[in-house]
Amino acid sequence: MKKIFSGLFLITSIITFAQEAIQFQDIPFKDLIAKAKKENKIVFIDAYASWCGPCKMMEKNIFTQKAVGDYYNANFVNARIDMEKGEGREVAAKYGVRSYPTYLFLNGDGELVSQNFGYMEEAPFITMAKEINSPNNKKGSLKERFAKGEKDSEFLINIMKLNSASDFDFAKKASERYFQNKKATEELSKEDIGFLLFFLKSADDPNYKVFTAKKADIIKYLPEETYKEFDNQIKLSKVLEQSIDDKNKRINEEYFMKTAEPLVGKYNAELKLNQTKLSYYEQNANFAEYEKAALEYYKNSDSFEPNELLKAAWIFSEHVKTPASLKKAAEWAEKSVMRSETSENTYILAKIYSLTGNKEMAKTYAEMSRDLAKQANKDSALAEELLKQIK
Numbered sequence: 607m608k609k610i611f612s613g614l615f616l617i618t619s620i621i622t623f624a625q626e627a628i629q630f631q632d633i634p635f636k637d638l639i640a641k642a643k644k645e646n647k648i649v650f651i652d653a654y655a656s657w658c659g660p661c662k663m664m665e666k667n668i669f670t671q672k673a674v675g676d677y678y679n680a681n682f683v684n685a686r687i688d689m690e691k692g693e694g695r696e697v698a699a700k701y702g703v704r705s706y707p708t709y710l711f712l713n714g715d716g717e718l719v720s721q722n723f724g725y726m727e728e729a730p731f732i733t734m735a736k737e738i739n740s741p742n743n744k745k746g747s748l749k750e751r752f753a754k755g756e757k758d759s760e761f762l763i764n765i766m767k768l769n770s771a772s773d774f775d776f777a778k779k780a781s782e783r784y785f786q787n788k789k790a791t792e793e794l795s796k797e798d799i800g801f802l803l804f805f806l807k808s809a810d811d812p813n814y815k816v817f818t819a820k821k822a823d824i825i826k827y828l829p830e831e832t833y834k835e836f837d838n839q840i841k842l843s844k845v846l847e848q849s850i851d852d853k854n855k856r857i858n859e860e861y862f863m864k865t866a867e868p869l870v871g872k873y874n875a876e877l878k879l880n881q882t883k884l885s886y887y888e889q890n891a892n893f894a895e896y897e898k899a900a901l902e903y904y905k906n907s908d909s910f911e912p913n914e915l916l917k918a919a920w921i922f923s924e925h926v927k928t929p930a931s932l933k934k935a936a937e938w939a940e941k942s943v944m945r946s947e948t949s950e951n952t953y954i955l956a957k958i959y960s961l962t963g964n965k966e967m968a969k970t971y972a973e974m975s976r977d978l979a980k981q982a983n984k985d986s987a988l989a990e991e992l993l994k995q996i997k
Contacts, residue, residue, distance in 0.1 A: 626672040629679050630686045635693055642683045643714030648743060650682040650735070651710040653689050653698065658706040660725040671728050681739045682711075702771035711738050715747040718768040752780065757787050766801055774805075781805040785816045794823040803836065808843050838870040842878050845869070855890045857883055884918075893925035901931060904938065912942040916951055923957045932962050943971075949979035953989050960996055969996050 642649045654661035668674055678684055689698040701710055701718060711720040720738045748765055765780035781801050806813050825833050849862040866875035883899035900918045907915055915938035922935035939955040956971035972992045979986035
């Protein structure tokens with residue numbers, strides 16, 4: 607009889623304990639949203655990964671608390687989704703989940719109304735929920751409210767924060783309305799300046815007028831030189847866009863310099879042009895033009911970080927055949943090796959030496975690359991294959 611009573615007590619305790627914890631719905635994502643829409647609730651998603659320590663601590667220590675369970679069960683549609691499995695991958699991509707745990711709060715239209723991170727104790731975890739579970743967050747679609755002209759600053763800030771990664775254009779429009787509604791005499795805060803610079807992409811943007819009009823506010827937080835550099839990049843973005851001939855995969859250098867030099871000066875115009883040529887010709891696999899651009903840009907190689915030079919050396923080793931250019935690439939790779947020897951940079955140097963006919967040095971560095979890879983438990987196949995070719 608005692609055994610039966612003990613068993614019943616244990617079962618009752620387990621059921622009671624389970625009821626006190628957050629009740630997570632094990633249903634497809636679209637059904638979570640539909641349920642929230644029907645019940646006029648917000649969806650709470652614990653976005654976790656199976657290997658995440660703080661996620662496990664939240665599950666064990668916080669989600670099981672009665673006060674937590676009572677509030678979340680009464681006010682939210684709750685779910686736990688592994689962001690590295692099944693439809694969790696799509697959820698992670700859509701809402702920009704990059705760290706664990708992340709707490710996603712979505713309205714019945716599937717839009718983010720809040721996003722928070724990390725291990726939290728019981729009290730702040732409930733306080734957070736109460737702040738999010740406001741009537742304002744249940745008014746309906748953020749985009750519909752925005753389209754109807756809502757101007758509340760907190761509403762616009764929320765859109766900027768929540769959509770900067772997942773829907774940049776929407777967040778950018780919110781930033782423009784936010785600054786449009788600020789009084790001309792109102793000083794910009796540090797947070798305001800962060801929003802302004804983050805969403806400002808062109809001198810044609812409405813917020814560029816704010817950027818120029820509020821220079822005095824901005825340089826209280828940024829060096830004036832940084833302000834000027836940022837201004838130059840903004841001015842050049844439009845010129846650059848007009849200079850790229852995507853049909854022929856070329857950059858109209860003459861037009862760019864003619865238009866950009868009066869805006870930012872010859873030095874800054876040439877610097878931007880060379881940087882753009884490198885990235886554009888690499889992306890479009892035009893390595894003949896990349897070779898010319900790299901040789902021009904890195905001619906004073908002492909001004910650049912060895913790792914940046916190493917990347918150019920790697921591209922040369924894969925796609926360039928000109929002996930003089932490969933000799934220059936060897937100098938770039940040597941700078942990286944001189945700083946610290948790795949299996950990667952010694953392999954690139956070995957390959958360039960091999961291409962220039964310096965078999966002895968190629969063999970030395972290929973052996974070094976192989977040995978360093980093995981010591982670090984990395985793949986040494988490339989170095990070993992190169993050694994076979996050298997012999």
